[in-house]
Amino acid sequence: MNLSRIAVAGGLALSSIVLFSGTAFAHVTVQPQGEAAKGGYATVNVKVPNERDNASTVKIEVNFPTDHPLASVMPQPVAGWKAEVTKGKLAEPLELHGKKIEEAVTKVTWTADGAKIGPGQFQQFPLSLGQLPEDADQLVLKAVQTYDNNEVVRWIEESKKGADAPQNPAPVLKLSAAADDHHGGGAATDDKADDKAEGKADAKATHAEAAASSDTTARVLGVIGILVGVAGVAFGVLAGRRRSA
Numbered sequence: 001m002n003l004s005r006i007a008v009a010g011g012l013a014l015s016s017i018v019l020f021s022g023t024a025f026a027h028v029t030v031q032p033q034g035e036a037a038k039g040g041y042a043t044v045n046v047k048v049p050n051e052r053d054n055a056s057t058v059k060i061e062v063n064f065p066t067d068h069p070l071a072s073v074m075p076q077p078v079a080g081w082k083a084e085v086t087k088g089k090l091a092e093p094l095e096l097h098g099k100k101i102e103e104a105v106t107k108v109t110w111t112a113d114g115a116k117i118g119p120g121q122f123q124q125f126p127l128s129l130g131q132l133p134e135d136a137d138q139l140v141l142k143a144v145q146t147y148d149n150n151e152v153v154r155w156i157e158e159s160k161k162g163a164d165a166p167q168n169p170a171p172v173l174k175l176s177a178a179a180d181d182h183h184g185g186g187a188a189t190d191d192k193a194d195d196k197a198e199g200k201a202d203a204k205a206t207h208a209e210a211a212a213s214s215d216t217t218a219r220v221l222g223v224i225g226i227l228v229g230v231a232g233v234a235f236g237v238l239a240g241r242r243r244s245a
Contacts, residue, residue, distance in 0.1 A: 026051045028060070028143045028155045030171040033126075038178040041072075041130030046171065049122040052147060057117035059146035060125065061109045062171070068133040069094065069104035076126035080115020083108060083125075116148065132175060139173040 036042035157166035
């Protein structure tokens with residue numbers, strides 16, 4: 001009976017670790033490639049994981065804030081997906097490179113066209129954004145994810161300071177300090193500046209890969225430690241029974 005209880009407890013502990021490690025990073029997010037500087041341009045990835053084990057993602061919509069409109073939003077082609085850019089009329093025109101812009105992108109929608117995001121998979125959708133606002137620290141890009149079983153998940157909840165993390169948080173693009181030329185990494189014209197920006201991006205990518213690898217290793221070692229601990233306790237119980245017999 002004791003051995004059975006130990007085995008059950010060990011199984012529950014292991015299941016909890018696997019469960020939480022799998023869902024902790026299962027939100028739709030937006031991540032810049034390099035820097036996203038205020039007043040500049042940036043390339044970002046909208047990362048869409050599949051949270052379901054019995055359905056595939058077939059559509060993703062990303063909405064852009066109207067209080068900080070972006071005149072330029074261009075999706076990079078993704079194989080097996082059709083991208084549609086929706087624009088809306090601005091209450092006040094924007095000035096961009098000496099031209100008056102009277103409409104801005106309000107939404108980008110990707111619809112499966114021969115591809116899906118299956119269970120246990122994710123897909124990245126690259127976007128070129130600009131000109132980023134100079135009077136904001138972040139952009140909240142609310143997203144809507146649709147599965148092939150008609151389930152819809154709305155990633156639209158904004159995090160509030162001092163409150164618990166929302167269940168379906170909206171993707172947030174953090175903006176860094178404005179560059180000296182107010183164009184950000186995407187509009188550099190000097191070769192040295194380009195090389196420096198690329199070096200920073202490579203370093204960040206390497207650091208991110210190393211961190212991800214360390215995190216995965218730590219999880220694996222943690223699971224192995226639990227399994228070894230459970231096996232050790234079970235062995236001790238059996239040995240004690242044999243000595244008593």
